[in-house]
Amino acid sequence: MTERLLPETLDFNRPFPALSRRLRLGVVGGGRISATQATAARMTDRWEVVAGALSSDPERAKARGAEWFMDPDRCYASFIEMAQVEATRPDGVDAVMITTPNNLHFPAAKAFLEAGIDVICDKPLTNEVDEATALIDLTAQTGRVFGVGYVMSCFPMIRQAREIVAEGRIGNINQIHVEFLQDWMTPDDAADAPHVKWRLDPKISGPTSCVGDIGTHAAHLASFVSGLGMTDLRAEFHVCGAPKPLEDTVFMFTRFQNDVPGTLMATRLAPGNRGGLRLRIYGSEGGLEWDLENAEQLKFYRFGEADRVISRGHGHGVSTVTERLVRTGRGFSEGFIEAWANLYTEFAMAVAARRDEVALPDDWLSFPKVAEGAAGVQFIAASVRSNEKGGEWVAI
Structure with missing residues (x-):
């Protein structure tokens, strides 16, 4: 039986639904913002962080991965290797967050899109306009979901x-x-x-x-x-x-x-x-x-x-x-982490819908996409x- 993530019946006027399992999230880049986003993704109860390329040094990559409770076999020193290997695993990542310095956004996003993996990338999307245009084209060609980290729009x-x-x-x-x-x-x-x-x-x-x-x-x-x-x-x-x-x-x-x-x-x-x-x-x-x-x-x-x-x-x-x-109700504060969680919630809905081949109303999800990044x-x-x-x- 083919796995289905979203409920069989969807009411688009109701709160976002629970999924049949947590989606598997990979991380490229091991800086402070990656930890922030991972915390937010976990908060949604729709993601678990399972793999990462947290450093280009193999030993440091494994050490950083251990801090994230990752399987040593899924701690990579290269995002290219990570994309290739995760794409072939039966339990491979459903999507990847890219939180590297700016100059690596394009090659990392390109590698995962070409491997058939959905992407959420920090801003700026790329350093060059032609690279951003190439990612729009590649997203369309692969049919993958591409989110961009304009988190302020998610308050x-x-x-x-x-x-x-x-x-x-x-x-x-x-x-x-x-x-x-x-x-x-x-x-x-x-x-x-x-x-x-x-x-x-x-x-x-x-x-x-x-x-x-x-x-x-x-x-x-x-x-x-x-x-x-x-x-x-x-x-x-x-x-x-x-x-x-x-x-x-x-x-x-x-x-x-x-x-x-x-x-x-x-x-x-x-x-x-x-x-x-x-x-x-x-x-x-x-x-x-x-x-x-x-x-x-x-x-x-x-x-x-x-x-x-x-x-x-x-x-x-x-x-x-x-x-x-x-x-939470009024008087019980929410803030920056919750805004990131909102972005990852909507991103999860889009990833699940793509995998389930479910058509969504145009106005159901408003998370920033690749065209906004460009x-x-x-x-x-x-x-x-x-x-x-x-x-x-x-x-x-």
Whole structure:
């Protein structure tokens, strides 16, 4: 009998269903974000981490794998070997998370797609636009599921904000503002830390540092909630702290579909800001504001009416669609790990549906996909071109 993961009968208006077994997840890259994502994936009760390429050194790979309670035979020193071997095992991984430095995203994702394994990859998707385009094509050719780690789009109040905009409750959008302010690079010696050095190395990080790391989160969030693609931008890169080979700050004017204007700024040198991702969208009838450091609340304004604050939870202004991503009642906080868990829950539903050959409604799952990852790479490339031209407007 062929294995079936999803229930025979699906009610797409209900919470996401349990699967018949946990999906098997592999890990490529052994840094801090891989541990964060693995914790979140386990939280969903839909994934178990079973294999990994956590280091290119064979002994270190096995030692790191032991910390993750992996079978020594499934601790690989090469993601290419991992893809080939896991694809032939009867209990091979159902999907792989890729959390390596940026320059390895493309070859790792390519290897697993070609092996027939579903992929979820950290952002930026790749360092080059042609590589991102190649992954879109390869995903289509293989028919595999490809998720991208724009986790900010998976907070419940962001999903609620997206619904409010889509329903026309703020009217026609007339401006979009987004910023991502952090302060961890303020000390002059911050760049000496091992996990920071590669982020400032163009051979590894790509042509940007701040833009590719947190600017892409801001750009994706603005388009995700507004439903409008960014079409043009003008960017200025700055090094506001100690000298560095790549920017630590960026200021942008942006333009979206329908000629909607906006602004975007990102920096790692704003003391007092740890996760200062803030989104503001205003329209002809109202507006929305959301702040990552107060992620459980969404400010919703309609001109001429009392201001509202919608809080994460069940009911009281939260839609049934958003409630699928809510785990605890109001007053019992949820945050970053839960947002990652929401991403991995939706990714699991997509992987299970592909394996079961079940067609899903287009609006059932909203996790970021490969095309959104490619849009992020195009955004980065456009920002580089604009900065090189002295901050001229360029098309994305």
